[in-house]
Amino acid sequence: MAIWELHGNGKTIAPGDVVKPLERLAWPRTVAMGMQHVVAMAGATLTVPAITGFPATTTLFFSGVGTILFLILTQNRLPSYLGSSFAFIAPILAAKTSGGDYSAALFGILVAGILLAIVGGIVQVAGSGWINAFMPPAVQGAVVMLIGFNLASAAWGAKGEDGFGFAAGPLAGTVTVVVAVLVAVSLRGLLGRLSILAGVLAGYIVALIQGQVDTAVISKADLIGLPAFHAPKPDWSIVLMFVPVVLVLIAENVGHVKSVATMTGQNYDGAIGKALLADGLATTLAGLGGGSGTTTYAENIGVMAATKIYSTAVYWVAAATALVLSLFPKFGAAIGAIPPGVLGGAGVVLYGMIGLLGARIWIDNKVNFANPVNLFPAAAGLIMGIANASFAIGDMELTGIVVGTVVVFVLYHPMRWIAKIRGTDVTN
Numbered sequence: 001m002a003i004w005e006l007h008g009n010g011k012t013i014a015p016g017d018v019v020k021p022l023e024r025l026a027w028p029r030t031v032a033m034g035m036q037h038v039v040a041m042a043g044a045t046l047t048v049p050a051i052t053g054f055p056a057t058t059t060l061f062f063s064g065v066g067t068i069l070f071l072i073l074t075q076n077r078l079p080s081y082l083g084s085s086f087a088f089i090a091p092i093l094a095a096k097t098s099g100g101d102y103s104a105a106l107f108g109i110l111v112a113g114i115l116l117a118i119v120g121g122i123v124q125v126a127g128s129g130w131i132n133a134f135m136p137p138a139v140q141g142a143v144v145m146l147i148g149f150n151l152a153s154a155a156w157g158a159k160g161e162d163g164f165g166f167a168a169g170p171l172a173g174t175v176t177v178v179v180a181v182l183v184a185v186s187l188r189g190l191l192g193r194l195s196i197l198a199g200v201l202a203g204y205i206v207a208l209i210q211g212q213v214d215t216a217v218i219s220k221a222d223l224i225g226l227p228a229f230h231a232p233k234p235d236w237s238i239v240l241m242f243v244p245v246v247l248v249l250i251a252e253n254v255g256h257v258k259s260v261a262t263m264t265g266q267n268y269d270g271a272i273g274k275a276l277l278a279d280g281l282a283t284t285l286a287g288l289g290g291g292s293g294t295t296t297y298a299e300n301i302g303v304m305a306a307t308k309i310y311s312t313a314v315y316w317v318a319a320a321t322a323l324v325l326s327l328f329p330k331f332g333a334a335i336g337a338i339p340p341g342v343l344g345g346a347g348v349v350l351y352g353m354i355g356l357l358g359a360r361i362w363i364d365n366k367v368n369f370a371n372p373v374n375l376f377p378a379a380a381g382l383i384m385g386i387a388n389a390s391f392a393i394g395d396m397e398l399t400g401i402v403v404g405t406v407v408v409f410v411l412y413h414p415m416r417w418i419a420k421i422r423g424t425d426v427t428n
Helices: 026-050 056-073 086-097 102-126 131-135 137-149 152-156 169-185 191-194 193-209 215-220 236-265 269-291 300-306 312-325 329-336 340-364 373-385 402-422
Strands: 083-084 293-295 391-393 396-398
Touching: 026 056, 026 083, 026 086, 026 193, 026 300, 026 312, 026 329, 026 340, 056 137, 056 269, 056 293, 056 312, 083 215, 083 269, 086 102, 086 137, 086 236, 086 340, 102 131, 102 236, 102 269, 102 293, 137 340, 137 373, 137 402, 152 236, 152 340, 169 193, 169 340, 215 329, 236 269, 236 293, 236 300, 236 402, 269 293, 269 340, 373 402
Parallel strands: none
Antiparallel strands: 083 293, 391 396
16 A cells, blocks of 8 residues: 655645655644545534434444455555535435335345445446446436435425424524535535535534424444444345435446546546445445445535645544544434434435536536437426325335436437437437
């Protein structure tokens, strides 16, 4: 594994210069930057277990372990932090709704991780060109968008004693959204990127004043202790819900590698397979032990872009810090006690943002919707996904995300083939 060289005097970065992945600043500065990366990932990483009901400390633990695994497999040359993937929220909630439980959802995460690792192995051997052929931008954008918008009903929720989402605590939910929006547009740099975390904290305070927070659970939790590990329980009826997530993770990892390559001026095409393999194995470990599935984090890419520090040493510090935080059960209990109204408010923003990431894929790749080959699959798939259309095949029920994804693929590839034969295909 590569050893870091000290950048310059270890204290300053010259104008126009950057700290490369195999370099580092003096250790006190490196540690400080690692802490900054923890803050950057914390808002998103901890929101996922808060919404899904997964243990926050266990999620942090596997986030740290996954990041270390990623750095080892990429030979310390690709700076990245692996945090909780929002793409897993929808299938986890769907699995619970359809009668599955925490252990069954872990099995879905485990399978998704194995599939992603297999894809990574194939890419490492055969290259990544086939990914664009199988999953071009028109398809990628549609799948990412329907995963986000499928969660609209979960964000709004329902009133009543067993209520959930925004409707269960509209005041706290409103404060969450308003504060998140104000922070996003009022503050710059890292603070602006913590808008969701700021909104959740503000909503949490309002809910606490209203008596909506179960403080007894927090009081009973130990101050220091090991994370709560859980084993997956095989349930093949929910596995298909998690397959579309693999497509999202592929798109996120490939996008991350290309972004880092652009910022550092280095060619990382040969690392795409290793990145996919590493994230797949990290997600597999999370599924085996009770954590949320992982992905490379855009939040941390933003920190690198702002600081010009791409040292992987920083990410070792961040991973170690996450592991230390995972040893405080009381911290995890406080996350688990976030009331539904606050989670619903965060969901209103987050789920919409996930959906709009799909639109960004279309825009960045200049997808032409004057071409019916791009238009019809996306249109039909999105409606199926957003409407949460469901079909039963024996004892297996296929719900919105799976149905929408299948529609996109089943329409796109035959339509493209027919258009080529008939000569009706237009420029992508």
